[in-house]
Amino acid sequence: MSEINDKPDLGSIRNLIFDFGNVLLNIDPKRSSEAFRRLGVKDETDFFGSRSSLELMVKFERGQVSPEEFRNTVLRSLQPGVTPEQVDTAWNALLLDFPPRRVELLKRLRNDYRLYLLSNSNHIHYVSYTAGFLRNYGFPLAELFDKMWFSQQIGLSKPDPEIFRYVLNEGWLHPEETLFIDDTLVHVEAARKTGIRAWHLLPGTDVCDLF
Structure with a gap:
């Protein structure tokens, strides 16, 4: 069209x-991407770019994945020691004014x-x-x-x-x-x-x- x-x-x-x-x-979604990189992404080429991660975000948008499930999945893509609170902060970094x-x-x-x-x-x-x-x-x-x-x-x-x-x-x-x-x-x-x-x-x- x-x-x-x-x-x-x-x-x-x-x-x-x-x-x-x-x-x-x-x-500004780039702000969240940068925030997650600062937390330490295990595989930057795969983080929020793979088909499975995109499917996760669509399911999260549709309420088919709980916040806890979302955080836990993201944590598995990050270096050890990152907290769920840090995931939320990085995820919300894209929200401006x-x-x-x-x-x-x-x-x-x-x-x-x-x-x-x-x-x-x-x-x-x-x-x-x-x-x-x-x-x-x-x-x-x-x-x-x-x-x-x-x-x-x-x-x-x-x-x-x-x-x-x-x-x-x-x-x-x-x-x-x-x-x-x-x-x-x-x-x-x-x-x-x-x-x-x-x-x-x-x-x-x-x-x-x-x-």
């Missing part, structure tokens, strides 16, 4: 579904739209960024949205079109009235397959620019 990335006409849109990482929350301008944007948009969050995530990251948001802004992240869907909680993940059908059904949303915003093109294309209008947030573009 070729990409169509003109800014969408918001005239008929009633529902906005936001991706999280690099749309609202800034992230949630800029105030985006918080203010969401507050303003709530006057005109129903707002939703749909994220491929995992329990360890979820605990970290929800606590960080509450600490920085003094209210829960959930207050910005009518509903939040996280992959590890519903057992589905993008780009499986089924996750978008799940959201449409549970939120009682009409796809033609719904705009999905994501920084990953395959996720955008999957949403379009279900009839949802979608916008690909290109690198260097801020979601605030759309509005």
Whole structure:
């Protein structure tokens, strides 16, 4: 499917579904990779690059692997002496800031739209960024949205079109009235397959620019 990335006409849109990482929350996966290397990777060519490790992360995102199982598997790839707490710290290193301008944007948009969050995530990251948001802004992240869907909680993940059908059904949303915003093109294309209008947030573009 070729990409169509003109800014969408918001005239008929009633529902906005936001991706999280690099749309609202800034992230940098390289920081986690570097943090794990500092902890001492047994085989750097295999660490989080093999098919089995990628499958582990997908299962973790879908809630099919517990945090304990995830930590223990990662620990087996690291030098002896690393603690589960250090694994969490390295894993969360990719989580950066949630800029105030985006918080203010969401507050303003709530006057005109129903707002939703749909994220491929995992329990360890979820605990970290929800606590960080509450600490920085003094209210829960959930207050910005009518509903939040996280992959590890519903057992589905993008780009499986089924996750978008799940959201449409549970939120009682009409796809033609719904705009999905994501920084990953395959996720955008999957949403379009279900009839949802979608916008690909290109690198260097801020979601605030759309509005």
